[in-house]
Structures are given as structure tokens and as C-alpha cells.
Amino acid sequence: MQSFDLHQVDYDEAYTNGVNTGNVDAAFKKVPKNSTGFHIWRISNMNVVPLARDQYGIFYDGDSYIVYAASQSGQPCGTDTVCREIRGAQLEYHIHFWLGNATAADKSGVAAYKTVELDGYLGGTATQHRETQGNESARFKSYFKNGFRILKGTWPTSTSDHGTTINNTEFHPVLYKVKGKRNPVMIQQQSVSWKHFNSGDVFLILTEKIIFVWVGRAANGIEKLHATKTAMQLKTETNVAKIVFVDDGYEQSIQNEDKVEFQKYLPLNQRHVLPSEQIDDETAEKQHRSDIRLYRCSDNSGKYRVTELKSGPLMQSDLDSDDVFILDHGTFGIWVWVGKRANDKERSEAMRNARGFVKKKKYPNETTVTRVIDGAEPIEFKMLFISWKNKEIVKSKAINGTKSTKIAITKFDANLMYDRPTLAAETQLLDDGSGTTRLWRINKKEAIEISKEKFGNFFNSDCYLVWYSYQNHGQRHILYTWFGLHATPEEMTQAFTKAAEIDNELGGITLLVRVIQGREPCQFLQIFKGKLTVFRGKGIDCDDTGRNSKTPTNYLLHIQGSASYNTKATQVATKATSLNSNYCFVLRKLKRYYVWSGLNSTGDQREMAKHFTGKDFELVLEGKEPQEFWELLGGKQTFVTNKITQDDDDLKNPRLFNCSMLKDKFKAEEVFNFSQTDLIPEDVMLLDASSTIFIFEMALEYLRTDPAGRDVNTPIVQVKQGNEPPIFTGFFKSWDKNWWTEHVCFDELRCQVEGTATKRDVNNENGKEEDDFDKFEKYPVSMLREPTDKLSNKVDPLQKELYLTHDDFVFIFKMKYHDFKNLPKWKQQELKKKAGLF
CATH class of the missing domain: 3.40.20.10 (Severin)
Known part of the structure; x- marks a missing residue:
């Protein structure tokens, strides 16, 4: 300290x-x-x-x-x-x-x-x-x-917004860097020089005749899209004639007239572009x-x-x-x-x-x-x-004796929840659970389907896969992977594998939800009509078919919930110390059932507890227990009697984050005042709805690194673009189902600006192989010709050609990478030796 x-x-x-x-x-x-x-x-x-x-x-x-x-x-x-x-x-x-x-x-x-x-x-x-x-x-x-x-500089007394004047006598070229995903920033550079360039960003070169958009290889889609829109805005502000796109490493491919203008300010014989800006992790490593x-x-x-x-x-x-x-x-x-x-x-x-x-x-x-x-x-x-x-x-x-308002859920269908997504988001319910359900228990590397009469009986050392289908403007599917607190990692992995197989069979349109015992979401509980029971151990005692696991006949269940969408039962130790005055419990001995009602429990809790008994049961009120009840629990002992107060938590407001991994380090940048337009298809986004996490991936790392000490067992829902459920869309103030079709990505906008009808190809005949070539960081030829001990540790000395820019590669080998790749190995080696790259 x-x-x-x-x-x-x-x-x-x-x-x-x-x-x-x-x-x-x-x-x-x-x-x-x-x-x-x-x-x-x-x-x-x-x-x-x-x-x-x-x-x-x-x-x-x-x-x-x-x-x-x-x-x-x-x-x-x-x-x-x-x-x-x-x-x-x-x-x-x-x-x-x-x-x-x-x-x-x-x-x-x-x-x-x-x-x-x-x-x-x-x-x-x-x-x-x-x-x-x-x-x-x-x-x-x-x-x-x-x-x-x-x-x-400082705010001038008179200037245009872009900080320069476009005319024949006062013009000075300006270089801007465009950086950032959510709300990109356009930053004016000290001078127009190659020394400011790196392959991780987009740069705008404002010249007298042309606005060049230089696109770094490693720049993200949002930066490229924003830079294009900014260039269009600058074109209007400055009355510059046109916009020209320049791809990192393909500068020699610029058309002749435009290349002449480009080289006035950035001579290609001086080109030296650094790799993506490296984040200094020294401090970050010390601070988690x-x-x-x-x-x-x-x-x-x-x-x-x-x-x-x-x-x-x-x-x-x-x-x-x-x-x-x-x-x-x-x-x-x-x-x-x-x-x-x-x-x-x-x-x-x-x-x-x-x-x-x-x-x-x-x-x-x-x-x-x-x-x-x-x-x-x-x-x-x-x-x-x-x-x-x-x-x-x-x-x-406390003064007025008021209680927080609860939404009363009556019988409803999926159409209601899609018409009222805010209600779906608040309740986390999609329908009344009347759809079709299939259930599997994972046994080592095998998925054993469970018969309907055993639905709702889970064991805390097992993993289960629940497939739920319902109708709403077509067939909808949810795949739940439920993990008991004592499930093995091997069986958890198998559950994910089985879920992925089913998802692929359905065309990748399912809602994938990870559920951990004790943190079951409302829709999951609704499927089992408020009768989900979690027993101790593994469901290994089966009949001759190997499908129908036998349930215990002597147990004490802790009942939590007051309605079908929030009720579940968990087996606890059959002792009086397990009781709690805030809940109801069900005690079973062979065919005898007792419903014990705590002093602080409600009538709704009591009614839900009755669902876990047979036709005949005895209701036992706290303080009026018969002696035989205590005997079945091994004798009367003290238990929790303090009343639990339910106050509104002010942390239920949903929050949206843009997620990424940098050098194996998780980064979550919050998006304030978010809307549907912040869900960019090129990104991974996380919606933290307090009780549920919606994300495409990386949710576990987000929970692990949250400084508030969040429960890593919080349900995680994988949402796919175009198949967003109302329990997700309801957190957005307005949701346009057609927005995805109207969204314009960078390549489409570039085509519009360039006046071309098809997506650019940067002169590639084999797109995938050229894409693989472009993924490598690029270095000047002189640097790559240095001895191995002087090379960057990121360069593979046996494949130096991969670290050339496209233009340098074509200049040296007189062919494109695709053609070079198809040559015999001995020929490749011979050409590399002549070029000093072997």
C-alpha cells in the first residue's frame, strides 16, 4: 500500500x-x-x-x-x-x-x-x-x-477550413493523415514528405490540381472509407479538379499525367514507407x-x-x-x-x-x-x-416504500417481440418458448440426443447443446451451448464443435449463445417453461439405449424465480443450512415432496416451486415445520434469514465497444451515443447489456479484463450481420432492417469516385496470391540487400522477395508475383541471386 x-x-x-x-x-x-x-x-x-x-x-x-x-x-x-x-x-x-x-x-x-x-x-x-x-x-x-x-499552427485570422488557399499565387500543398476507426481524425502533417508515411494509415495529398488518396496496405476499412469522404468534401471546399487513388506499393501504376503531378511533391525515387505504426507496448505490459x-x-x-x-x-x-x-x-x-x-x-x-x-x-x-x-x-x-x-x-x-416497475409478461408470440424490439431487449425474450426444441448431452466426443420426457433435467458436470427453432417471417434458430460448472474442457470443446456443425448445415444463420450454469438467460429458461433443474454430478446412469439418464429420487432443490422466464431449480446439500428465507425449496424423499416457503418469499415464487413436485406434496411454511421435515434434513440448524433488498442498479445501460487484438493484447474502445450506423460490417463490435454480452468474438477476454471484476460466466450471444434478433436490435434507438443493403463500403465508394463500374483489381490476375503477397510488410530494396544479420527480425531471409513493394518487384523481376510464384524453385533462386535477394 x-x-x-x-x-x-x-x-x-x-x-x-x-x-x-x-x-x-x-x-x-x-x-x-x-x-x-x-x-x-x-x-x-x-x-x-x-x-x-x-x-x-x-x-x-x-x-x-x-x-x-x-x-x-x-x-x-x-x-x-x-x-x-x-x-x-x-x-x-x-x-x-x-x-x-x-x-x-x-x-x-x-x-x-x-x-x-x-x-x-x-x-x-x-x-x-x-x-x-x-x-x-x-x-x-x-x-x-x-x-x-x-x-x-494556430487559428489564423482568415483562411479556408483546410488551412491553405487555392489559387495561382498562394497555394502550398498539404499532407493529411487520416487515422481512427469510429470517429477518424484528419491530422495535418508538418510537410509533404515520404518520412510521414506508414502502411497502416491513409494519407491525403492536397495539390493544386488533384487530391491524391494514398491507401496504406494495412489501413482499416473505416479509415479508407472516411478518407474518401473527406477527400470528396475537400474537393468541394477547394474546387480541386479531381480525386486520384494511389495504392501502397503500386505508385508506378498511376496514369502518366497524374504520376507527373504526384512526383512533383513525392518523388518516387525517394519513396520510403514505414510499416504500420507500432504501438509502444512497454507501458501497456506493465498496466493491464x-x-x-x-x-x-x-x-x-x-x-x-x-x-x-x-x-x-x-x-x-x-x-x-x-x-x-x-x-x-x-x-x-x-x-x-x-x-x-x-x-x-x-x-x-x-x-x-x-x-x-x-x-x-x-x-x-x-x-x-x-x-x-x-x-x-x-x-x-x-x-x-x-x-x-x-x-x-x-x-x-426507502422513504416512499415504492418498488421498481416490472414489465408484466403475458402470453405473446415472436411477431410481438419483433414489432416491439425494445420490449424484447429489456426482457431478453424472443417468444413464449412454444417452438421446437432438440437437446443433446455431450459424452466425451459423442453427442447423445435426449428424449423429450427428460427435457429440463441437466447435470452440473455435463455439457448440453440445445437447438431451438421458432417461426417469425420464416424459420429462426438458436443454438445454446450449456456448460455445467464442473464440465470438462474436452466436452465443452465438443459442444462448440457440434454447434458449429449444425450452424453450417443451416447456412450460418443461427444465433449462437454460450450459457454457463447459474447465468441462464430468460429465453433459455422460457424454453423449459420454468422447469429447468440442475442436478449434481454427471448424467451417466442410462437405460439400455444409452439415451435416457435417470434422475435422482432424494434431493433438496433451491428454487429461484417467480415466472416461467426466470425460474430454475438447483440441487443443494440436503441439510437445513442450505435453506434461505428469501426463497422456496423442494425436498424429495423417494415419492414424498415438500415445498418449503421462506418468510421473505412471495406467492409467485411458491407457485413456481410447485412445478418441481409430483401431484401430491406438502406445503411447509418457515416457522411451522413439522418435526419429520427437520429429520429428513438431518436435524434443525441455522440458515440465512436476512431479507435481500432488490435495488435498481444504474449499470444496466447498454454500452457498445469496438474490439481488436493488437500484439495479442485485447483492446476495447467504447463508442458513445451509439446507433446502428456504428455497426460497421468490417469491424468486430461488442454490445454490453449488463446481463448479456452480444459479440462476434473476443467476449471472454473483454469480461476477463473488465476492471469492475465482471462474472466471466455472463451469457455470450454471437450475433451475425443481417440476422440480428430483437433482443439485440432493441438496444438501438432505431433499427433499419434495410440499412445493411444501403451501406456503401470503401471499394464501392471508390468505384463511384473513379467512375468505374467494377471493383478495382490493381492489375492482379490472381487476386488471392497477390493479396497474400501484399500482407507482408514492405521494405526498401537497399535494406533487403543487406546481410542477414542486419535485416529486421520480421524479414524471412529465405523469402526476401515477399517484402518488396509490388512496383519494386515488377521492376526487379520484370514480372508480377503471380508469375514468379509459378516458376520452378531453381528458376526463382536464380533470379533472386541476380537481384541480390538470396
Whole structure:
């Protein structure tokens, strides 16, 4: 456990004036309180200057800015947000101060203390964010749905948006890099030079006659699509005649006239393109996404002391409204939480002290720092905790004796859920479970089908495959793989294999759901009509056919649930200590059944418990048990009697993430204010709906690395594009079933811009082999001719030709890679020796 003091040397000079004096800048007084809105100011001559709305999304790296966003809780905000007074609903305020890489210390200082000033004007409840160029938070990026631009220098007195003037006397070429998946950023480079290029990004070269779109081999589809749209926008803004696409390594293939123009600015004999930008993993290796620590802050005798309290997972109860706390998530961000009863100085200097903490811990200078106020925490802060309850709502319910509203589920069909996807999403139900079901138990490498009379009887050391079909505008299918807590890895793998086989037979249109014992989703329970029973052990006792496993005749079942879509029974130890006053239990001895009803259980729970008995049973109420009941349990003993309270958890809001693996490291970047348009076909997306995870892949790694300590047994649903169920689409505010057919990918848009009718082929006669060739990182010829000990460790010295660009390959071997590949090995070796590549 660490404890240390922050001294003057630990603080940024930018924060020395970061104390609320009560004064309010005239520019801020124009912001209406209790209203939605979005505003941006830049710092000019130590003053706050508002930007015109048509300038939103343009930043200069030599400037500092303040960005203000106010919206109803959970609602989107951004450049198109209009000012609207809100009554009777809570608003959340966010203030970001953005610092360009080349901004002066005095500008960043003004931005810092003016942020405190604006916060004071709004009542001191805003969340404050320190943003630095190239490290913007997901929330900040979400304000600019069409991306934003970062230009060189400071805001000019008169210029076009792109930072240059297009005419015969004043023109200067400009190079932009387009980077980022969700909300790509267009960043102006210092000069038009090959030294800025790398194969992982897309670059725009704005010349007097042409806008060149240079497409890096390893650039992602979103960057390429966004760069094309940006080039089209620049063409309109600058009146440049045309757009020309240039493929990485195929520069020599540019048409003659265009090549002449291209070489004016980027001579091909000087071409040197680096591989994809490498992410520095040195710090990342030290900091895991799941690592999080909590510190208490105190200001005694003029010394600001920071004391470590615990490492994660964190509880909401770890925070105290009398104090200030720092949540250290390392390079993933630092949060400073200010309690309601903290003094004004601690409140106004919270960001300053958090920045001091960053310097003291020797974290990178660009580490994100965010200040949140007790009672006004944003969702991304709450998600760092195991659970989070709105204190005011909980308090109000306690006073008024009210209960949270529950949706009453009556008989319904699949058409209803497809017509009302929000209801399907909230209940996680697709229909009433009346479809067709088939069930298999996995026995080593064999899948044994279970007869219908045994449906619902599972064993906790087994794996099962459940195939459920139902009608809704055609036949729909769900494949559940259910794993008992003591199932073997071999049988789990076999269950996945069997599910994949069935999915392939059905044409890959099934909904694949991974279910772990104890975390069964509502639709799964609905299929078994609220009668799912999980016994201990393996279902190995079978009849002569090997299909019908025998169920136990003596057991105690713990019944959980009050309706068919949430009820299940689990075998527990046949002892009195297993009882719990909040539930009902079923005791069976041979043919005798007892339904024990706890004092805190409900009538609905009792009715569902009766479904697990025979026709004749005896109802036993807690406190009125007959002696024989205790004898069957081995004697009366103490058990849990404390009443469980069900409070609303504020972490049920769905969250969308873009997922990727970089150097075997999992990365999940949140998409704020998401909509269907954020589900790009080229990407892997994860929807975290709290009780269920929807994803194409990598969901387990997401759960394992969640700093809130999420249950890795959370159900995982694999959703396929074009076959999204309403339990998924209902989390999106509007869902257009035809959107996928209208989506234009990069290749299609490129064809439109180039005026071609078919997808480009970059002169390949054998697309797959050329694609394989292009997957290798490319190096200059001179580098590849170096001795083996001087080669990059990524280069295979026996296949140096694969690391040439297409143009270099054709120039050296006088043929394309496809033709070279088809030559005899001895001929290939001979040509490589002549080229100095052997």
C-alpha cells in the first residue's frame, strides 16, 4: 500500500490559477443553464473566444480549446445538438479542455482555470476532462460523428477550413493523415514528405490540381472509407479538379499525367514507407486493463497526501462523501472523485492534484485525467465498479416504500417481440418458448440426443447443446451451448464443435449463445417453461439405449424465480443450512415432496416451486415445520434469514465497444451515443447489456479484463450481420432492417469516385496470391540487400522477395508475383541471386 505527499514540483504550472474566484467570463454567461447545448471556445490572447458553429470540428495544434456538452442523462450530444430547456429531468454536463501538441503553457493554463470558472457558473457539478491531441477520450470523439481535423499552427485570422488557399499565387500543398476507426481524425502533417508515411494509415495529398488518396496496405476499412469522404468534401471546399487513388506499393501504376503531378511533391525515387505504426507496448505490459487502484486524498497542514486503500474490483461503498478519491487506472486514465461534503478548495483543485498524481507516478504526460462529482458521475466512471446504485432513487424508494416497475409478461408470440424490439431487449425474450426444441448431452466426443420426457433435467458436470427453432417471417434458430460448472474442457470443446456443425448445415444463420450454469438467460429458461433443474454430478446412469439418464429420487432443490422466464431449480446439500428465507425449496424423499416457503418469499415464487413436485406434496411454511421435515434434513440448524433488498442498479445501460487484438493484447474502445450506423460490417463490435454480452468474438477476454471484476460466466450471444434478433436490435434507438443493403463500403465508394463500374483489381490476375503477397510488410530494396544479420527480425531471409513493394518487384523481376510464384524453385533462386535477394 502506497502513501505519498504531492509537492510543488509535482504540479503543472498550468493549474496554479485553477481556483474558482467567483468571476465568470462574459463568453460563458451566454450559455443558458438547465438547457441542452454544445459550445466550443478557443483561447486567444488569454481570452475565451467562441467558435462559429461551422468551425466546430477544426482544431489547431498550437491552440487550446474548451468544449462544453450538456444533455439529458444517457442522451447523445454533439455538433448538431440544439439548445433546449429541460424541466423535470436531470442534465449531465461535461467540460473538456483540449490541448494541442504545440500549445503554449500560458494557453493551456488559461484553458484549465477557465474550465473551473465555467464549472462554477454551472453549479460545480460538471465532469471535467483533460484532453490532449492524439489521446482524446471516446466521449470527446463521439461529439464529432463525422470526425474532426487537426491543423498545424494556430487559428489564423482568415483562411479556408483546410488551412491553405487555392489559387495561382498562394497555394502550398498539404499532407493529411487520416487515422481512427469510429470517429477518424484528419491530422495535418508538418510537410509533404515520404518520412510521414506508414502502411497502416491513409494519407491525403492536397495539390493544386488533384487530391491524391494514398491507401496504406494495412489501413482499416473505416479509415479508407472516411478518407474518401473527406477527400470528396475537400474537393468541394477547394474546387480541386479531381480525386486520384494511389495504392501502397503500386505508385508506378498511376496514369502518366497524374504520376507527373504526384512526383512533383513525392518523388518516387525517394519513396520510403514505414510499416504500420507500432504501438509502444512497454507501458501497456506493465498496466493491464483489469488493474485499478483506489486512493484517498487528504489536505492536512498544507500537505496534500495520497494514500492507497485497495486494488480492484471496487465497490461504490468504498467512496465517502466527506473525502476526495483518486481511481488509478494507469495509462487507461486517472479519475478524481470529489465527495459532496469536500471543501471548495478540494473541489476546485481536484484536477490540479490529479495531474500532480500523474507526474508523481511517472505516467505518460498524455494520460487522461477526469474529475467527477459525487451524485453526477458519468456512466464510464460507474462502470469501473462492481455495481452502482443511484443514491437519491434508492433513498426515495426507502422513504416512499415504492418498488421498481416490472414489465408484466403475458402470453405473446415472436411477431410481438419483433414489432416491439425494445420490449424484447429489456426482457431478453424472443417468444413464449412454444417452438421446437432438440437437446443433446455431450459424452466425451459423442453427442447423445435426449428424449423429450427428460427435457429440463441437466447435470452440473455435463455439457448440453440445445437447438431451438421458432417461426417469425420464416424459420429462426438458436443454438445454446450449456456448460455445467464442473464440465470438462474436452466436452465443452465438443459442444462448440457440434454447434458449429449444425450452424453450417443451416447456412450460418443461427444465433449462437454460450450459457454457463447459474447465468441462464430468460429465453433459455422460457424454453423449459420454468422447469429447468440442475442436478449434481454427471448424467451417466442410462437405460439400455444409452439415451435416457435417470434422475435422482432424494434431493433438496433451491428454487429461484417467480415466472416461467426466470425460474430454475438447483440441487443443494440436503441439510437445513442450505435453506434461505428469501426463497422456496423442494425436498424429495423417494415419492414424498415438500415445498418449503421462506418468510421473505412471495406467492409467485411458491407457485413456481410447485412445478418441481409430483401431484401430491406438502406445503411447509418457515416457522411451522413439522418435526419429520427437520429429520429428513438431518436435524434443525441455522440458515440465512436476512431479507435481500432488490435495488435498481444504474449499470444496466447498454454500452457498445469496438474490439481488436493488437500484439495479442485485447483492446476495447467504447463508442458513445451509439446507433446502428456504428455497426460497421468490417469491424468486430461488442454490445454490453449488463446481463448479456452480444459479440462476434473476443467476449471472454473483454469480461476477463473488465476492471469492475465482471462474472466471466455472463451469457455470450454471437450475433451475425443481417440476422440480428430483437433482443439485440432493441438496444438501438432505431433499427433499419434495410440499412445493411444501403451501406456503401470503401471499394464501392471508390468505384463511384473513379467512375468505374467494377471493383478495382490493381492489375492482379490472381487476386488471392497477390493479396497474400501484399500482407507482408514492405521494405526498401537497399535494406533487403543487406546481410542477414542486419535485416529486421520480421524479414524471412529465405523469402526476401515477399517484402518488396509490388512496383519494386515488377521492376526487379520484370514480372508480377503471380508469375514468379509459378516458376520452378531453381528458376526463382536464380533470379533472386541476380537481384541480390538470396
